[in-house]
Amino acid sequence: MGDNVIKLDYVIPGDDFSVAGEASSNVKKVLNQLGIPPFIVKKATISMYEAEINSVIHAGGGNAHVEIDNEKIVVEITDQGPGIPDIELAMQEGYSTAPDEIRELGFGAGMGLPNIKRYSDELEINTEVGKGTTVRITIRLKA
Amino acid sequence: MKVAEFASKLNMRILTGETGLDREIRGVYTCDLLSWVISHARKDDAWITVHTNLNIVAVALLAEISCIIIPEDISVEEATLKRACQEGIPILSTGMNAFEICCRAGELLKSTGSNLAL
Numbered sequence A: 001m002g003d004n005v006i007k008l009d010y011v012i013p014g015d016d017f018s019v020a021g022e023a024s025s026n027v028k029k030v031l032n033q034l035g036i037p038p039f040i041v042k043k044a045t046i047s048m049y050e051a052e053i054n055s056v057i058h059a060g061g062g063n064a065h066v067e068i069d070n071e072k073i074v075v076e077i078t079d080q081g082p083g084i085p086d087i088e089l090a091m092q093e094g095y096s097t098a099p100d101e102i103r104e105l106g107f108g109a110g111m112g113l114p115n116i117k118r119y120s121d122e123l124e125i126n127t128e129v130g131k132g133t134t135v136r137i138t139i140r141l142k143a
Numbered sequence B: 001m002k003v004a005e006f007a008s009k010l011n012m013r014i015l016t017g018e019t020g021l022d023r024e025i026r027g028v029y030t031c032d033l034l035s036w037v038i039s040h041a042r043k044d045d046a047w048i049t050v051h052t053n054l055n056i057v058a059v060a061l062l063a064e065i066s067c068i069i070i071p072e073d074i075s076v077e078e079a080t081l082k083r084a085c086q087e088g089i090p091i092l093s094t095g096m097n098a099f100e101i102c103c104r105a106g107e108l109l110k111s112t113g114s115n116l117a118l
């Protein structure tokens, strides 16, 4: 494979829950096709799904950019939503600002960001109130 | 125990045709907070949830759940059933509530030694 890099880009629509999670399920298929070990695929897809759903329910949608090379999978989810005023608080299990109609769909446990933390090897969140949020997730392919 | 046998022994309706009926059930999990399920359900659990929207299929795939069980005869959206068929996740339906399902499933899995945790 040499130093091949696979790049994937997705638009994450903000108004359509029926397609929420589509980008991460597509990435899962690609990772499986590449023969990446199932437990690594699981780490990557759970992390990406949570970030993708967050961009839908909290930020009106966004973009996903994924790069896969021999060493790692890097997922970057960017939105132009409200930003996160207090990251430390947002990272706490159980903290959620999801409105009632979103909770009725089963979201809002306040477990998404903690799940990303748990399943990713590196997590970097860049956010600015009023501007938006970029969540960058790295999953290493090698120990 | 396979989903097909589980459903027939517990008189559950299969809403997704032949999809995934040979998947193995090793335990049962019940929770309606999707992100909680993603990180706490175990691989090959049958998952009981009152949610019927499309997202349950995505969660089932992420958590490597063997099937979804919808309790208390709650009706399931057509779009969810269609997605479940595409993704190979069976959806079962029953009049029982979550407690009754857990009790009956517990006895069944124990009797066949399918659930080592019991």
Ligand SMILES: Nc1ncnc2c1ncn2[C@@H]1O[C@H](COP(=O)(O)OP(=O)(O)OP(=O)(O)O)[C@@H](O)[C@H]1O
Binding pocket: A050, A054, A055, A058, A059, A079, A081, A082, A083, A084, A090, A091, A095, A096, A097, A098, A106, A107, A108, A109, A110, A111, A112, A113, A114, A133, B034, B035, B036
């Ligand atoms: N992309 C984002 N833009 C703005 N706020 C966000 C974003 N992602 C997360 N947040 C904030 O951080 C909180 C915690 O996020 P987290 O994913 O842990 O929980 P949740 O999305 O509310 O519920 P769950 O993920 O369990 O369904 C959110 O409720 C929201 O206030």
Ligand SMILES: [Mg+2]
Binding pocket: A050, A053, A054, A108, A111, A112, A113, B035
């Ligand atoms: Mg979330």
